[in-house]
Amino acid sequence: MHDLNVIILGPAFFVSTLDELKPFLKFNTTTDYTNNNSDIILFHTDILKDKVKKDFIDKSSLIKICAYNNKKTLGNYDTFLELPSSINEINTVVENIAAKKKFNKNSSIKIKDYYLDKNEKKLSKLGQFINLTEKEIHLLDLFFNSKNPVSKDKILSSVWNYSSDADTHTVETHIYRLRKKINDKFTDEKFILNNKSGYYL
Numbered sequence: 469m470h471d472l473n474v475i476i477l478g479p480a481f482f483v484s485t486l487d488e489l490k491p492f493l494k495f496n497t498t499t500d501y502t503n504n505n506s507d508i509i510l511f512h513t514d515i516l517k518d519k520v521k522k523d524f525i526d527k528s529s530l531i532k533i534c535a536y537n538n539k540k541t542l543g544n545y546d547t548f549l550e551l552p553s554s555i556n557e558i559n560t561v562v563e564n565i566a567a568k569k570k571f572n573k574n575s576s577i578k579i580k581d582y583y584l585d586k587n588e589k590k591l592s593k594l595g596q597f598i599n600l601t602e603k604e605i606h607l608l609d610l611f612f613n614s615k616n617p618v619s620k621d622k623i624l625s626s627v628w629n630y631s632s633d634a635d636t637h638t639v640e641t642h643i644y645r646l647r648k649k650i651n652d653k654f655t656d657e658k659f660i661l662n663n664k665s666g667y668y669l
Contacts, residue, residue, distance in 0.1 A: 510562065
């Protein structure tokens with residue numbers, strides 16, 4: 469069974485062609501656009517003439533792949549599939565955009581009113597940002613994913629793996645610098661908090 473579920477929308481020839489290719493596709497297909505278990509909409513540009521289906525596509529938060537014969541009709545979608553396409557090309561386009569979206573989702577986290585972008589190594593808010601070190605990203609990730617305050621020992625084991633050059637003073641210094649960086653840019657003294665049990669967001 470495939471992991472990806474794709475809604476197919478388009479004229480009869482488009483839908484039937486993909487239906488015939490089903491045994492060779494690396495994803496599940498359905499024409500039921502009310503299906504809540506779907507990840508992607510793969511649609512032919514001709515379907516945009518149907519107001520109901522166009523509305524569904526425009527309002528959907530699913531990944532959108534636009535299949536086209538004519539570039540002039542293209543809109544703002546996640547990716548495109550030029551027709552005619554080989555089975556290989558169809559599978560590649562679907563798998564690549566799904567992997568890219570998953571990667572982007574995992575690499576960007578919303579923390580309070582901020583966005584932590586682990587790829588870009590940035591913490592941003594309202595168009596302003598600060599650059600972070602690898603250790604600072606590890607710290608924020610650790611705090612974000614913990615339901616309880618994180619002790620200095622837990623920070624040492626998770627972020628520094630108890631390396632010989634690290635002690636609780638190292639932890640305090642790094643957190644002090646990170647707090648200062650955040651406060652200098654965003655005037656936020658309460659981003660990283662602490663109590664007797666440890667540090668938390």
